[in-house]
Amino acid sequence: MTTPGVSATTVASVRRALKKGGTTDRSAAMLLLLGTVIAIAWANSPWGSSYEAFWETEVEITIGTFSAHLTLHQLVNDGLMAFFFFIVGLEVKREFTIGELTDRSRAAVPVIAAIAGLILPALIFLLLNANTGQADAWGVVISTDTAFLLGALAIIGPKFPARLRTFLLTLAVVDDIGALVVIAVFYNNGLQVVPLAIVAVLLVLLALVRFLPAGRGPAYTVLGFALWLAVAAAGVHPTLAGVAVALLIPVFPPRRTEVERAAELTRAFRESPNTAYARAATRSLRDSISINERLQSAWAPYIDFIVLPIFALANAGVRLDPETLGAAVSSPITWGIVAGLVVGKFVGITGATALVRMLRIGRLAPGLTMPRIAGGAALSGIGFTIALFIVGLAIEDEETQDLARVGVLAASVISFALGWAIFVVGDRLRPPVPIGKVLVRPFDPERDHYRGRPDAPFQITEYGDFECPFCSRATGSIDAVIDHFGDDVRWVWRHLPLETVHSHAKEAAQAYEAAALQGKFLEMARTLFANQDDLTTDDLFEYARQLDLDMERFAADLRSPAVIRRVEDDQLDAEMMDLHSTPTFFIGGKRHMGPWDSRTLIRALEASRPAPEPEREPRSDATG
Structure with missing residues (x-):
């Protein structure tokens, strides 16, 4: 069932667009790589001198009596990259407000791993460069290139990467925060008091823009440009103005x-x-979606497919002549960058994750094994964009900059190869467990919604969809199973909304979870199954009223991050088990194949009963 007036073809095309994240990641990474290759080829061609000459071309920006002189290279690094950091800031704000980082226990593992992945690379670099006069360049090795990281993951293509991708995205957000703090604190040009005061005033004005009845877009644009100028005048790198604007833009779930x-x-x-x-x-x-999400959706393609490739073209043009390569082989700064990114990221992220698990500070989602984490940690050594960005901030000598760029490029290649080896070769040497035969998430009475007692000897787990007529019919089978076994059986419900064919299934699942927070998940489930043709938003609120739920709380919970994550967790579990239809049953912890009428399910449950241990004959104590 689709929204009136919207064709099924249109709905399907939108859903395909929402699900093509891996393809977009791969395309963005390939374009970034193309910009890098062109830059290197250009710098090492017979026309190599024109590379530097082109990017040093002066550009004059004049507004009234104000004028600024920039080179093309500065225009890219100080101007265009402000948009890149703007998108980074939007993502950080969203994750902390309604995203993965709102659940502190859920985010504990990637956050701690990211912090270790920031600190250990810097320590390794400082260890190798303490006495070289280039110790200030430690910031080059701290950051992961999110675009290349996700692109590399898409290119390698491990099976069912959704959970790993979420883990790495959370890690990358924390990584970006660390890099932004380092740039602001350690790579400024000396702070100027008066421009800083102007920056403070502009930040207050930006915070008040959200209250304007109209014209918020132009206001953000004008004040944002003014902030960019003021931040530059204050001695802070102007790209951080993009972050500041992003953090002041509101984000909220659809109301x-x-x-x-x-x-x-x-x-x-x-x-x-x-x-x-x-x-x-x-x-x-437009107003039903927060400005943050609208801007991310509108600007991210331009950043991925235009700004970052241009940045690579302007910054990756290192000369790879015998002299430069020979100097790089014996250069502590080159080896410090390679060791920091490749070894520091890998050991820091993998080791911290293992330690957090061992200490039970946090736990990994089902399917996120340590080999998967190790593969992602290896790819995190691709520190391309911000690494090259900090090279220009931390190192003044051009020849030393070239040695640092060689280190960044070498580390990126090695990290990709190491990640590929862990994912591909590791799977060949140790084939993964067959998918879908075993329940990936064991029963958890604190998390799962179930009927029966938590210590019942029999368990039947159903992955279902409230808009699926077969799930509705299966409800009668489950009732018969429970009547047969009584308190000896436990029925567990998990969500598998088939969104490509059931347009209201996911929101119905969220309504179920919102009702569960008020102790009425079973009543809501029965109501939803009884009204499968009427599951619009208005219908869901009417059912909540019929169940005497607190309507304000229900409205807040329906689209809350916690409820959405709960449903999506079940979906990710189903994806990992390669489940494509509903209802799907697991008897005990094993997949049930075949009919799901009550008699068949009862026989399957009885067959799952552990065999009693054979009685031992009494031992004779006679001594003869």
Whole structure:
């Protein structure tokens, strides 16, 4: 069932667009790599001198009496990269507000691993460069290139990478925060008091923009550009203005009132098409999504496919002549960068993850094994973008910059090869366990919703979809199974909304979870199955009223990060087990294949009963 007025083809195309993250990652990484290759080829061609000459071309920016003189290289690194850091800031704000980092226990492992992956590389670099006069360049080795990291993961293509990708994204956000702090604190040009005061005023004005009734976009643009100029004048790298603007832009999950308002205006436009309704519906649809998410969606493709490749083209053009390579082989700064990125990232992230698990400070999601973490840690040594960026900030001598760039490029190649070996060769030497035969997440009475007693000897786990008619019919089978076994059976429900065919299934699953937070998951489940053709947002709220739920709490929980993650966790478990249909049952911890009528399920449960231990004959104590 789809939204009225929206074709199934349109809905399917939107969903395909939302699911093509791996393809986008691969394309962005390949374009970044292409920019790198072109830069290196250009710098080492017979026309190599034109590479430096081109990027040193002066550009003059004049606004009234104000004028600024920049080279093309500075325009890229100080100007275009401000947009890159803007997107980084938006992602950081979103993750801390409604994303992975809102759940501190869930984020503990990648956060601690990221911190170790920041500190250990810097220590290794300092150890190798303490007496070289280049110790200040330790910031080059701290950061992971998120675009290359995700692109490399997509290129290698390990099976079912969703959980690993989420882990690495969380790690990369913390990594980016660390890099931004380092750039702001350690790589400034000396702070100027008056421009800093102007920066403070502009930040206050930016924070107040959200309260404007209209014109927020132009206001952010004008104040953001003014902040960029003020930050540069204050002695801080101007790219950090992009981060500051991003952190002051609000982010929130879609609010029910705005969503309903957008639906009303869309219906009005369908009934009476005119420009007034069209403008109002467009504005209402736009306002139902936070500015943060709209900007990420709008700007991320330009950053991935234009800004970063141009940055690579402007910064990766290191001369690889025999003299430079010979100097790099014996250069402590080159080896410090290689060791810091390759060894420091790998050992820091893998070791910290193992330690956190051992101390039980946090735990990995199902399917995230230590070999998977090790492969991701190896790829984290690809420190391309911010590493090259800090090279220009930390090192003044051009020849030394070339040696550092050789180290960054070498570390990126080695890290990719190491990650590939861990993922591909490791799987060949130790084939993964067959997928889908065993339940990946054991029963957890603190997490799972179930009927029966938690210590029941029999367990049946169902992955289902509230819009699936077969799941509705299976409810009767489950009732018969429970009648047969009584308290000796435990039924566990987990979500597998088939979004490509059931447009309301995921929100129905969220309604179930929101009801569960008020102790009425079973009542909501029965109501949803009884009304499978009516599962719109309005319908879900009506069912909540019928169940006497606290409506304000239900509305807040329905689209809360915790509820969405809960449903998506079950979806990721199902993906790892290669489940594609509903209902899917597990008897005990093993996949049930075949019919799911009550008699078949009862026989399967009885067959899963552990065989009793044979009685031992009493031992004779006679001595004869």
